[in-house]
Amino acid sequence: MALAAGGGSSGDGGGNNNINIxxxxxxxxxxxxxxxxxxxxxxxxxxxxxxxxxxxxxxxxxxxxxxxxNARSCNVCKATGFYMCKLCKGNATIEWSPLYDPVFINPCLCITCDGHRIQRCLNCLGSGFIQQAKADD
Structure with missing residues (x-):
């Protein structure tokens, strides 16, 4: 392979090495x-x-x-925000049968407390405090 006169190889375009940067x-x-x-x-x-x-x-x-x-404590739950479930009475299950005169009674998970045995207080909505109404004078 013969070298070009410009010092580069024959395929580099004739030795013009100007690159536009x-x-x-x-x-x-x-x-x-x-x-x-x-x-x-x-x-x-x-x-x-x-x-x-x-x-x-x-x-x-x-x-x-x-x-x-500015609020008073809830008397229903004693300011805890929760009380024992009223549907299952703290048992976590209820007795249920689809028939009017049941032959078999199935224990089912309580739908109110989801088996946790306590439910959120409906009086204070679980906060433990009740807002006092301000009288407009």
Missing amino acids: SPLLRTLAKGAAITIGGIFSITAISSTLITLHKRKQIGSSLSTSMMKK
């Missing part, structure tokens, strides 16, 4: 800018959402403490 650099810079901008945007959005979520949690705990301060 500016479009390559422009494409590389655009890609880097898009990547860095995307990372910055995701970071800013996620930190904002986390901050708002923390503020909402702090606000809800403050409102719960204020609610307890």
